[in-house]
Amino acid sequence: MATDTDTLAATQRLVDSEYGYGFVTEVEEDRAPKGLNEGVVRYISAKKEEPQWLLDWRLRAFRAWEERYLPAGDPTWAKLRYPPINYQDAFYYAAPKSQADRPRSLDEVDPELLKTYDKLGIPLHEREVLAGVAVDAVFDSVSVATTYKAALAEKGIIFCAMSEAVREHSDLVKKYLGTVVPYSDNSFATLNSAVFSDGTFVYVPPGVRCPMELSTYFRINAENTGQFERTLVIADKGSYVSYLEGCTAPMRDENQLHAAVVELVALDDAEIKYSTVQNWYPGNKHGEGGIYNFVTKRGACRGRNSKISWTQVETGSAITWKYPSCILQGDNSVGEFYSVAVTNNYQQADTGTKMIHIGANTRSTIISKSISAGHAQNTYRGLVRIQPRAHSARNFTQCDGLLLGDRCGAHTVPYIEVKNSGARVEHEASTSRISDDQLFYCMQRGLGAEDGVNLIVNGFCKVVFQSLPMEFAVEAQKLLEVSLEGSIG
Amino acid sequence: MLEIKGLHVSVQGSVILNGLDLTVPEGEVHAIMGPNGSGKSTLSYTMAGREGYVATDGQILYRGVNLLKMSPEDRAREGMFMAFQYPVEIPGVSVLYFLKAALNAHRKHRGEKEVDAIEFLKLARSNADTLGMDHEMLNRQVNMGFSGGEKKRCEILQMAILQPQLLVLDETDSGLDIDALKVVAKGVNNLRSENRTILLITHYQRLLSHVVPDKVHVLSGGRIVASGGKDLALTLERKGYAEFSTEAA
């Protein structure tokens, strides 16, 4: 690998050859200077030794961002309140932290974080990884990961870091990157396209059924995917893959702004199941701090009979802006969205999905459960669009909101656009507070108020948890309890 | 006379009826019995002309005319009536309005004068009385919020008013308690006459002890595999369909 000085020199040459100005700021050894400009984009690309086409793509994104989105500001349609983000006051590339910078042991980690790990029952060595503790030896998970990799390679499945994929499987990346979420899609996705750090790449060859749940967790967090993660999952004809993102433990992270992009492509008869548990730092009880999570997730059911299923459990982040969507292009393709979004204290979530029915006989299901407590605001925002060619398309949507406090808000904003007379679309929504009768019934049977609420909330979310992989579901339930702690007055 | 000759029917590409032959002379009541999945409902839907039930070969001749060439409404106007296993709910349309529209469509087809609202109301009420139905039911929306028994009664009421010549009862007995079953049986028996043809399609023998058939046929694998007198139903009840299924295979 080239040293930083080489990288810098290379970048300098590039800049000098194309522009006579720009990238002249002095740069620390392992990170790009604060702020965002073309030089930084070139720096990131050069640092990663990317091919020219990818640099060009990043630059197109950067220009779109600079010309279109920066002057316009962040989108305002979401029901979210936060001070304007100063994009020039952030670092856009930081090399993985050296072992020396990390906490030496769990003793140096925030005790609050450790308490949560404890409640969630996370094994000790995993806590170290999650908290970013420097670990010298090759520990369990790494060997586990290595074993997995071998099993996957045998079936021809590619599962690696995005930066590795760019080097090793450039053709595949080039063929699919940005085809579901174009580089200029929205301001956050455009920013991501310009400066994405790393992420995951998955390719499942035709006819292959991936034998295990793929998980970022097993790809080990040592790679520090950073705040602008980029994920691309391709299921070739007749293949199947289930992918788990995130994990139930809160992640220590110093970056406030996160803008990830996930693209899924399912070809003929292929199926992708994508499950997420998002538990970034939500800020404290008074609404201070916390992650801003602006994610663009979209799947394209390109092939006939293909299927993409999103399941998300969102409990973290101060702000969540996220609409995992399905573009149902192939005839008979199926899109699903199952979501549990929990907001407590001063958290704000504006999340939902888009189901775009293009092909004939396409079907989609949306089940959204939102729970608000404290002073939190929780919005479901969804679009179901039936295009003229989508004969016999079907959609069923159900969004339910549960309110646990009298200072919180639960909102439902569905958009339904139907341009085909043979389509059938049904939407149902309800918002109510936890039933006194149910709670009383639980308490009469000897449960404490908090346990009673947990029981009822879990029942409320059950249909979504059922679509999570088994292990995840159990953890998600526990996570829900932790997230709602203290919400019962 | 009803004659079904070499009837082949496919539903969504799979063959359900596979060369069915059946003859029911005028004035007779025949029962068709068969296990689940033998094609009983397919037969009734095909006779009534439901879209999606594609007759790939064969004929259904009623009084010499091939029903398969007619629209569902023309079959009805020619005297065919199908009592549905699951009568359909029609929001916003009252039983009275619905039946009047149906009766007048029949009368117009026969070149008769249409009945007016008052005349029809009398007719509907007297028929409802015969069936022991509340008049209030006539003003309710067709089958909306009806219990299983009420739905079946409503089917019999329609039958009584439209006076069909060819009756097909598709599992009309399913899900009925004994009182409702008797009402259905009475309604059907009232319509028995020498110029009517009645086909009872059923899984169980139960209805047949109240409406005694002239003949019983066993449907299996999309064909009639056995025919006999009314006793055949009792044999089936005792022994089940197993041996007929193997015969068909």
Place this chain on the structure above:
Amino acid sequence: MTLLDDYAEEFLSVASHLPGYERNWLNEHRQASLQIFLENGIPTPQLESWKYTNLHVLGQRALPLASTECLHVDRKSLKPFLPEGLGERTLVFVNGWFRCDLSDDMDGAEETVTSLASALHEGQLDSHVLLGSPAPEPERALHSLNSAFMTDGAVIRFAKGKQSEGPYHLVFVTAPGADAAATHPRNIVIAERDSVAEIVETHVGLDEGAYWSNSYTSIFLESGSHVRHHRFQGDSLLAHHIGTTLVEIGTGAKYEGFTVSIGGKLARHEISAHLTGTDAGCDLTGIYLGYCSQHIDNTVQIHHLAPHGRSRQVYRGVLDGEARGVFQGKVVVAPDAQGVDAHQLNQNLILSSSAEIDTKPELEINANDVKCTHGATVGALDEEALFYMQSRGISRGTATDMLIDGFINELCRESLSPVLSEWLGSMFASWMMKRHEQ
């Protein structure tokens, strides 16, 4: 010159003919309203509440006030719009102005009934309390335009504790030959404490003119009152119709709104109801039928501002041809408005492959002890039901008509008097005929 300059100019040229010109406060009110309109212009789809309805035609040029000269309108030509048996309490407005000669005599009425023009002229409305202060939101720019140009309408005050004997029928007619002209009618209805009131509001055109009707009705319900308000819009198929109903519902009062939209090339009816007192009720029923290339928009906002409110919305639409239907329904529950019970349902039938429906049922809940639901469905006619009817000898065409009829008339039968139900039934029947002619 731009569109907005044209409107400013038009205002200058007509201002002295508008009622109440001699009153300063009113002139200021009109000017301030005009100013707000000029600042915002015609609403565009960039505004969330106009996302699905594009008024670009109105944005092309300023439409002058419709002429009041040479209008050949007689009571006979209005006959189809005056249901028999409704009583003799009809007020007729032609091109936005009251027509005494076409209206019933109101002298003996219990209620205080005047035309807006004479109320403004005679100083009966002595401040803008009942007109509302000019709304600054860009979404409401057309209300401001109405406030600037408002000509006439009805002002009715239902007296405390009295039950009105029959409905008042306000008929807004656009006379033949009003192409490329606008009317800005304005009604004010006050139901005093514990009164019971009924109003029918009808908007029609006497020929297929390309006019613009921009109407505004405000209804104030004092505590314990009960208002039934039926609104029928059957404007010309070349016309634009923008109608706004603003309702304020006090403690224990109940508003029942029934709105039918079948006319207009582009029609929008917006109801904004504010339940300001506890135990207030708001029941809205809507029917919209569109064919050809009609665009019909129903936008509803219900603001629960006080505890224990109850609201219901049932809107049904039938879209044929290349028609486009829009339903936007929003229920807002304010913090502390506990015990609210709100339900909303929007159901749509699409009859043709080129028709379109956009529906957006929205809930914004900021109190926790609430029961709020909404539902929306879009689909074609039920094939099972059609087959069932066919199997009884009813032709497919007739079965289709019967199902559509059932779909819309069900709502009429539930909410309307037999007289109104029958009258609307005949309107629907002629809509069905026209649909078949297409």
